[in-house]
Amino acid sequence: MVQHLTTEEVRILQLLRHGDHHAFAQIYNQYWKTLLQMAWNHTKDQSLAEDILHEVFLKLWDNRRNYEITHIASFLATAVKFAVFNHYRKEKNRTELLHSSYRIDKFLDGDAEINRVFLSQYIAGIVEKMPDKCRLVFQYSRHEGLKSAEIAARMGISVKGVEANLTRAIKILKLNMKQDGLYILFAVELVDQLLA
Structure with missing residues (x-):
């Protein structure tokens, strides 16, 4: 079932799109604990989970004008899962590269x-x-x-x-x-x- 933005979420995302640091901080403060726990659940590594969270929020800021977000929590959760997936894909490729021709x-x-x-x-x-x-x-x-x-x-x-x-x-x-x-x-x- 597709979820829709609340009026407050629409306001925050509009501010974020225009480079408002307070809106970004509000999103960060609301979601970071849940997302860190999610990253840790996938990695079982606190330092890696923190790096993944940093990467997700950095991308959110860098691409704030490009993203079409229709549900903040779902968007961020998917971004964390993809970042974890991407990390392990790169690690696997790096390992294989070292052990193959x-x-x-x-x-x-x-x-x-x-x-x-x-x-x-x-x-x-x-x-x-x-x-x-x-x-x-x-x-x-x-x-x-x-x-x-x-x-x-x-x-x-x-x-x-x-x-x-x-x-x-x-x-x-x-x-x-x-x-x-x-x-x-x-x-x-x-x-x-x-x-x-």
Whole structure:
């Protein structure tokens, strides 16, 4: 379910977008403890968790004019999870680089694939929470490659019903991704490719 900004959040984000340090401090003070705990839960390393939190808030400030945030808490939580994921991806690549004869460009190519896997898992998590019909139509279409008529026959609904549910599923996914900031964290092309 997509959450919407409160009037106060809208005001704070407008101030932040215009470079207001007090608005930034207000967001930081409200969320830092929860986000630090989240980073620690993923890393079990206090120093690393603090570094990740610093990185998330630094990016929030640096990109304040570019982000389209529709729910502050969800956006920041997703940013922390992605920062943790990114840290471990870089560590894995660094370790593999030290112990192998692969060239650097192999790892650069691998980054895109890791992003695709992460985003695919994120999408799967949202799909699991969709209403049954909506979820089944999306899975039949995207995972099994069935056409609308085949899905309609399998589910006992009209082709228009299939198309309506598929449209709804994609809308839910895009709204959630926009809410969680994934249209900024990932290239829009990658998102569209995974939903196509």
